[in-house]
Amino acid sequence: MSVVVVGSVAYDGVETPHGRVERMLGGACTYIALAASYFAKTKIVAVVGDDFDPEDEKFLAARGIDLEGLERAQGKTFFWAGVYSPDMNDRTTLRTDLNVFADFNPKLPASYRGAPYLLLGNIQPALQKSVRAQMNGVRVVGGDTMNYWIKDYRDELLATIHEWDFLLINDSEARMLSGEYNLKRAASRIREMGPQTLVIKRGEYGAILFHRDSHFIVPGYLLEEVFDPTGAGDCFAGGFIGYLAERGFDLKKGHIDAKELSRAVIYGSVLGSFCCEKFGVDRFRTLTRAQIDARFEEFRAFTEF
Amino acid sequence: MSVVVVGSVAYDGVETPHGRVERMLGGACTYIALAASYFAKTKIVAVVGDDFDPEDEKFLAARGIDLEGLERAQGKTFFWAGVYSPDMNDRTTLRTDLNVFADFNPKLPASYRGAPYLLLGNIQPALQKSVRAQMNGVRVVGGDTMNYWIKDYRDELLATIHEWDFLLINDSEARMLSGEYNLKRAASRIREMGPQTLVIKRGEYGAILFHRDSHFIVPGYLLEEVFDPTGAGDCFAGGFIGYLAERGFDLKKGHIDAKELSRAVIYGSVLGSFCCEKFGVDRFRTLTRAQIDARFEEFRAFTEF
Numbered sequence: 098m099s100v101v102v103v104g105s106v107a108y109d110g111v112e113t114p115h116g117r118v119e120r121m122l123g124g125a126c127t128y129i130a131l132a133a134s135y136f137a138k139t140k141i142v143a144v145v146g147d148d149f150d151p152e153d154e155k156f157l158a159a160r161g162i163d164l165e166g167l168e169r170a171q172g173k174t175f176f177w178a179g180v181y182s183p184d185m186n187d188r189t190t191l192r193t194d195l196n197v198f199a200d201f202n203p204k205l206p207a208s209y210r211g212a213p214y215l216l217l218g219n220i221q222p223a224l225q226k227s228v229r230a231q232m233n234g235v236r237v238v239g240g241d242t243m244n245y246w247i248k249d250y251r252d253e254l255l256a257t258i259h260e261w262d263f264l265l266i267n268d269s270e271a272r273m274l275s276g277e278y279n280l281k282r283a284a285s286r287i288r289e290m291g292p293q294t295l296v297i298k299r300g301e302y303g304a305i306l307f308h309r310d311s312h313f314i315v316p317g318y319l320l321e322e323v324f325d326p327t328g329a330g331d332c333f334a335g336g337f338i339g340y341l342a343e344r345g346f347d348l349k350k351g352h353i354d355a356k357e358l359s360r361a362v363i364y365g366s367v368l369g370s371f372c373c374e375k376f377g378v379d380r381f382r383t384l385t386r387a388q389i390d391a392r393f394e395e396f397r398a399f400t401e402f
Numbered sequence: 403m404s405v406v407v408v409g410s411v412a413y414d415g416v417e418t419p420h421g422r423v424e425r426m427l428g429g430a431c432t433y434i435a436l437a438a439s440y441f442a443k444t445k446i447v448a449v450v451g452d453d454f455d456p457e458d459e460k461f462l463a464a465r466g467i468d469l470e471g472l473e474r475a476q477g478k479t480f481f482w483a484g485v486y487s488p489d490m491n492d493r494t495t496l497r498t499d500l501n502v503f504a505d506f507n508p509k510l511p512a513s514y515r516g517a518p519y520l521l522l523g524n525i526q527p528a529l530q531k532s533v534r535a536q537m538n539g540v541r542v543v544g545g546d547t548m549n550y551w552i553k554d555y556r557d558e559l560l561a562t563i564h565e566w567d568f569l570l571i572n573d574s575e576a577r578m579l580s581g582e583y584n585l586k587r588a589a590s591r592i593r594e595m596g597p598q599t600l601v602i603k604r605g606e607y608g609a610i611l612f613h614r615d616s617h618f619i620v621p622g623y624l625l626e627e628v629f630d631p632t633g634a635g636d637c638f639a640g641g642f643i644g645y646l647a648e649r650g651f652d653l654k655k656g657h658i659d660a661k662e663l664s665r666a667v668i669y670g671s672v673l674g675s676f677c678c679e680k681f682g683v684d685r686f687r688t689l690t691r692a693q694i695d696a697r698f699e700e701f702r703a704f705t706e707f
Contacts, residue, residue: 183583184583278488278489279625279626279627279628280624281624281625281626282626299607302604302607302608302621303607303621305621305624311703311704312624312704313704313705313707314621314622314624314704314705315621315705315707316607316608316610316619316620316621317619319585319586319610319617319619320584320586321584321586321587322584323584356706356707359706359707360707362707363707396707397707398616399616399617399618399619400618400619400620400705401661401664401706402618402620402661402664402665402667402668402701402702
């Protein structure tokens with residue numbers, strides 16, 4: 098079943114202890130869509146400028162991604178540059194040029210509106226809400242947000258996530274949103290805000306899924322070398338929604354076994370881990386579904402006792 | 403089968419966001435022995451001063467702990483005081499009075515020397531080595547260390563751990579000891595130093611076990627309330643060695659299934675998590691083996707997919 102993904106398509110400049118790339122394809126929507134494309138037909142809604150490289154477009158199309166909702170505007174594509182700390186647990190933003198993204202007002206093509214799965218990448222909550230409203234009979238809707246919206250657009254954000262089935266955020270955002278340091282209590286508070294399924298991402302330490310009265314915890318995959326963590330959280334989201342869509346699960350009606358939802362978290366973790374193995378989106382130029390499934394089994398092997 | 407535990411028996415003053423205790427029973431040896439006592443006959447080697455409270459001695463004896471190796475010296479018992487940060491991930495030492503511990507020179511009673519399991523708590527590496535030398539035909543030996551010994555007593559420490567079957571340390575210590583930031587590479591380096599089994603503790607994020615060519619990762623237990631993390635790492639060690647001793651496993655001869663070693667790590671995690679639920683050793687005043695086994699099954703439930 099198909100997935101609509103909304104968010105940024107961008108160019109990134111990234112420096113990690115392993116090297117530096119001046120300009121490469123990036124953006125939350127790009128990473129989410131690439132990860133989801135291994136599981137389900139994926140349709141993106143985003144805006145790029147007239148500098149968008151036809152090679153990048155070809156790369157996305159080759160992954161089967163539907164680009165009908167990729168708007169071309171006059172001006173330059175969103176550009177972000179950042180540098181990671183030596184341990185890669187922190188990063189400093191060097192530049193954020195919103196460019197055409199500043200006026201992004203997502204409009205869904207008619208062919209997108211009936212899709213059953215919707216993943217709202219990290220953009221202004223009011224825009225996420227407007228996209229949700231353009232969908233007809235969506236089965237599962239969820240997404241991501243960030244500290245900026247939690248802090249300065251709280252009411253707008255609360256009105257938006259109230260309609261979501263799931264929310265994916267990192268631990269510091271969960272603490273900020275809930276006002277609770279303890280993650281178990283933070284999760285209870287957030288689930289009262291609407292999303293009945295909550296995934297708290299913990300970077301290299303993995304993720305926690307809260308669903309109904311139970312939780313599931315997966316540790317992070319132990320990589321020998323982390324080249325570039327950019328996009329790993331978005332790839333997690335893509336793997337998560339991709340698996341739900343592939344299997345046709347419905348979160349609302351209880352048509353999902355808790356273990357299946359845990360498997361979606363594992364696929365999210367698998368895609369996030371692959372993302373870190375090369376700069377930017379490069380790992381997705383060669384990654385296969387067989388490699389994804391093999392790493393899924395590795396997760397089972399190193400967590401079973 | 404019986405376990406000999408060497409380390410400090412102390413009084414602690416602890417302040418956490420949940421409260422403050424001026425003086426209570428503590429010390430690595432105490433925590434390790436209490437945790438191990440749920441699985442195997444545990445014999446401690448430590449020194450206390452003439453201020454050691456008979457009630458504390460009774461408490462340890464009531465857990466079946468053999469106190470023949472608990473030396474009484476003239477002077478005061480080791481005292482440590484510290485305060486935890488609001489998130490309890492950091493702590494500041496306010497006071498360290500070594501007192502009688504400064505001259506600790508562990509001598510094993512004859513009745514201890516034939517015990518098959520030896521856990522060397524965090525003390526000077528040369529003393530750990532001397533205890534190892536006093537044992538006859540020990541089956542499994544391992545222990546803990548800390549940044550101070552890694553930094554300033556490196557050669558002594560390397561000569562000591564070279565004889566160990568397992569080493570339990572936290573992530574920052576593993577990085578310091580190996581000179582590698584990446585934990586997978588750090589583990590390879592450390593295993594070249596001697597201990598073929600390595601457990602890297604990650605506090606609230608759980609632990610990683612490295613054994614032969616594979617690894618096992620367990621996330622931390624999600625507590626609703628962490629009252630006092632003091633001693634959690636030591637309780638981990640106690641649960642780990644306790645389970646090995648209960649089952650009679652031998653790490654050297656390959657007489658252990660990798661899954662059984664993983665289960666020892668789970669029992670370590672279970673004991674560490676209980677330790678945090680009350681101040682100091684208080685949780686061990688009521689904890690039962692049935693509660694321990696129930697939490698072991700909880701770990702299975704929240705990690706299986």
